[in-house]
Amino acid sequence: MQTIPKELVHKKFPSLEDALLDELLAQSTLKEVSEGEDVMRSGQYITSTILLLRGLLKVYREDDEGNEFLMYYLEAGNACALSMMCTARDEQSQIMIKAVDDSELILVPSHLSELWLAKYKSWNNFVIASYRQRFEELLQTLDSIAFKGLDERLLFYLKRHVKVSGNHVKLSHQQIATELSSSREVISRLLKKLEQTGAVTLHRNYIEVQNLSLV
Amino acid sequence: MQTIPKELVHKKFPSLEDALLDELLAQSTLKEVSEGEDVMRSGQYITSTILLLRGLLKVYREDDEGNEFLMYYLEAGNACALSMMCTARDEQSQIMIKAVDDSELILVPSHLSELWLAKYKSWNNFVIASYRQRFEELLQTLDSIAFKGLDERLLFYLKRHVKVSGNHVKLSHQQIATELSSSREVISRLLKKLEQTGAVTLHRNYIEVQNLSLV
């Protein structure tokens, strides 16, 4: 079991009370994953709650035919609410988590996580808040799929991407197409349109976002 | 405050421990709503956790332009997980709950509901289990929207409907279209196709489901 720097944890998760931090440090494990690595694969049995100490994860969904779509990004200082909800009985429901950047995770054994709900008020609040936040984001994703055309979904996607990692979106058209569950040609066309309005500038392997709000 | 029959509550929510039941009966209110009535409108401040004692609710979503789509049905014996998560800060996120049949709700004040998470193990489990279940259903809905064509979504919709209220689906084509965020003509066409395969029989204002599995 690796040692986890208490100061860093406190900084990233300021709402957690001190006694809880101590127990957390004593009982959890630290895991490092590098860019592109899978943190959680579909159908896997979840035995830990995941706290993200550093880095960036993407949480997405995959169906039997290999289609996928992005649910949301998880930034440092957040917990993966799903990791408390997913169980082995998951039939086809496939939730995948992948590291977008090199990341450090704190793995809290599920039974402790449940115990702490009653024992530590701050943990309880933290977990509930995480649920709420993720649920909100998921609903936004749902909205954009249900109500919007692909052009608006693309905008929504780019905005979200800019929010978590800045104006240089380091993605190929193919990657975007996959995450939006579309096809490369269509994304290329739409991006071209966006470029013509001056919202973005296209390059090989990355997109420079100028101004999405004026589209 | 109306009296709530303990026997019935125990029967519908067997997992809740006895001491909790007593407190619940003492501190909650009973609300009756009739078919078609709104239980929760978008943007409303949520001060209670909702337990459904009798009847059937539908939980759906509405955007600014009046489009809507069904998230899931809530049957007696279930809690509305959302009612714990939604807060006033909800900007555009619009969750609506409507009574499909005449229903009886138990309204648990939010502060008690939170308190009980620590106080009663059975409540804690119940709430977490509700979250999980609703989340799963929501993900299924998401999948069907993201990955499936309208024909498959219609099948999925009918199946779910049959599951909660039997083989006579008392809905007009227009209602189905609304809940699937589509248009009446399209639903009519697809239903006609289903009728030709023998999966359903169409009537005015209701659909008789014969066999959906063989489509």
Add this chain to the structure above:
DNA sequence: CCCTTTCTGTGACAACAGTCACTGTAGTCC
């Protein structure tokens, strides 16, 4: 029984998104 309303059926057409086929272009590896 009419009259009105609501629901359903249908054909024609438009718009959007996905697919195919092919070109060009920028990097990378010998």
Add this chain to the structure above:
DNA sequence: GGACTACAGTGACTGTTGTCACAGAAAGGG
């Protein structure tokens, strides 16, 4: 530099969904 590979751009075509414009059928109310 030549070959190879991944990425990007484009036109043509297809299928699905949404829209429009009707027409007919069922229910209900006076």
